[in-house]
Amino acid sequence: MNRTGESNTTTDNRSSRFFQEGAYWYYNTREGVAIGPFDSLSEAETGASDFIDFIMHAEPKVSETLSSYAA
Numbered sequence: 001m002n003r004t005g006e007s008n009t010t011t012d013n014r015s016s017r018f019f020q021e022g023a024y025w026y027y028n029t030r031e032g033v034a035i036g037p038f039d040s041l042s043e044a045e046t047g048a049s050d051f052i053d054f055i056m057h058a059e060p061k062v063s064e065t066l067s068s069y070a071a
Contacts, residue, residue: 018044027051031063032070 017027018041025044026036035051038044055063 017048029066029070031067033066 019026019028020041021037024037024039025041026034026038027044027048028034029051035047036044038047055066
């Protein structure tokens with residue numbers, strides 16, 4: 001599913017958001033922060049979805065703080 005304003009080519013790039021290190025799965029936020037570990041890709045996908053929901057409803061300061069961790 002596309003986010004508002006995205007074309008189909010944008011979503012193809014999103015699959016690289018998930019990666020595995022050793023036995024664990026992680027995902028990268030838009031801000032460049034790796035979140036994990038998760039025991040499976042499915043759990044990482046659920047975690048990313050939950051994170052997106054959280055960020056969409058959070059105050060702008062939350063996203064700004066997260067971005068500072070990526071620096």
